[in-house]
Amino acid sequence: MAKTEPDSPDAGAAAGTGAIAESRTMRWLLTGIFLIMAVYALYFGKDFFMPVILAFLLALTLTPIVRFLRKRGVPDAASATLLVLLSLTAVGSAGYFLSGPVIDLVNNAPSIGQQLTERLAPLRRPFEKLSHISQQIGTMTEPAQEPGVQKVVLAQPGIVSQAAGNLLSAGTSITIVAVLSLFLLASGTLFYEKIIQSFATMSEKKRALRVVYDVEREISRYLFTVAAINAGLGAVIALGLWALGMPNPLVWGVAAALLNFLPYIGALTTIVLVAVIALISFDTISYALLAPAFVLLCGIAEGQFVTPMIVGRRLEINAVAIFIAIAFWSWLWGFVGALMAVPLLVVIKVFCDHFDGLAHVGNFLSAQQSSEEPDETEEGLAGRKDEAAA
Template sequence: MKAEPTALGAGVAEAEESRVAARADTRLMRSLLIGIFLFMTVYALYFARAFFMPVILAFLLALTLTPIVRLLRKRGIPEVVSATLLVLVSIFVFASAGYVLSGPVIDLINNTSSIGQQLTERLAQLRRPLERIMDIAHQIEGLTETSQEPGVQKVAVAQSGFFSSAASNILSAGTSLTIIFVLSLFLLASGTMFYEKIIQSFASLTEKKRALRVVYDVEREISHYLLTVTIINTGLGTVIGLGLWALGMPNPLVWGAAAALLNFLPYVGAMITLVLVTVIALITFDTIAYALLAPAFLVLCDIIEGQFVTPMVVGRRLEINAVAIFIAIAFWSWLWGFVGALMAVPLLVVVKVFCDHFESLSHVGNFLAAQHTAVVEDEADEQDAAAAG
């Protein structure tokens, strides 16, 4: 009589162990599949960047202009008309900026060697402690060159023609810009077509409402963020350009545009602009004390924008922690170069907002959030719990 319960218990234990082992195997297989999927995604994004880059830029541009299209629709203007006007204005602004800035930028690139020589002469007093090290390096370099066999000839690999390379790059850039603006036009003019397609993908009315609410929330928050940040960066570039013009800096329009564009790269962009402006100021002005006014003005503008304007206008909830920002910039710059670096933070915000709307991905959104944002959310949850109690 006692053997039967014992055998039954052993069978239950074995069945439980089998279930636990099966769940572990399932989790392992799922993790492997997710890893393979992520690896294949990165592989596809890298080797098919000529396709994915303009498509993602088109989506970001459409999200940026969506609040304006929605506002004009409330005024009685159809999406097709407002989308066409906004895309044409975007093309005009982009072409005008490229035409106005092309000359000064080309001059700066052509004068790179002279700028470096002037900077070296200007900072000669700072170079003296390093002269001994530089002499040793030159001596080692001389020994290396003399140690080569006299009969050995250096082989130089001929580079492809400059004009053919430039023509190829211009053609590729023109094709990408065409895809960006045309696809943005279609996305903005489509209206609620994508929302209708999403609703049709679900069977029950509850699932349709939930999916539509999530899509609307994500689209509204991301479009608001992108448009607001674009306006803030434009204002920052305008203020910096006017301030540098008042200080007598050459090409203030270039530095204002660079500040506006590079400010899409938090921390990194401001540092790049600061270094460039400091170099030009040092070789432009007579005294170092006056030359340091330009970078000091940049630092002041960046502090006001980063600590007061952007948090007040955008809000703390969509802020990303610095570690995630640096990792995203490094990853996307490796993947797609400078354009990828500019897209890194907007794409990171897209991922965070999307994760915040799904409980299974909330830990990812919490990791991407800034520290003070998480603290504020925890305090709000505690207050809600206390009120409910």
């Protein structure tokens, strides 16, 4: 049998292929390790990373206003201070005026649940027998407690101490967001200049500058436009619920505007909450259903007509990616993380669209099929077969 010489071309090619495969495997392993470590860092360092990312998103949203005022002779420091103070005033005023109705809803939650149960009693009667059987099975399968054995219950922190801790943490986060966003807005182009100075050649500097400005323009336009659309949606819902006689319509308008940053899930949550309050507030069920129906109609009009017409189709995100992002960031940072999920997803998509090596990631996140990718549907394959036959 003939043996392959060590220095033969076949042996060299095989060694080169093995080295390439090994290098690719190591690269994937290092990437996976980096992602796992990044997730752990974001989870355990959320008190630091969450306000920092919120500050960057706020600065991106307000940057076009600062640039607009700069062209008219207003210094960046003055416009940045004014915008940050207006943002804090708006958030503080909304929290102050809505605190009373929200606290009343929380305090009346047991009575609201009891009233809802009474209103839905005719619908629950077919399921009461099954519920009774399930309770009996649970009682029989529960282990009997031996005589003389005492249960130990750990004392939980009081509500006042928990509220004080949450208030202190929220105040710290808001302070970090306000101060950091103020520095980012007041620095003007200094932050971008520092990024460009990190590159050596002039071509790399130009490319970095183009990418930075494109990402800033797209993200600021998206965030500012979506925030304005959500504010308008909340105002319309508040006025409509006020006309229907819904209690606390301003609360539901603000809730609709805030929850609309969560596509699909936020609108569904608003509809369910409004339906619950309407069922216990109005005498007839048919009239009570008008309130959630109105919210649903407003959500359909906003999602299918207003937002696509104003924002455009280019920045639409794949629905599967949206659900995954909301689930991931809500697990990571709670409700605030869920609100930040879609803006961060848009940031990732716009960034990936500017690099050829990450184009497949941007294409996956996009809701529209890329024109550069081949059509692998049945119609596309049939069309190519017809062209080949012709």
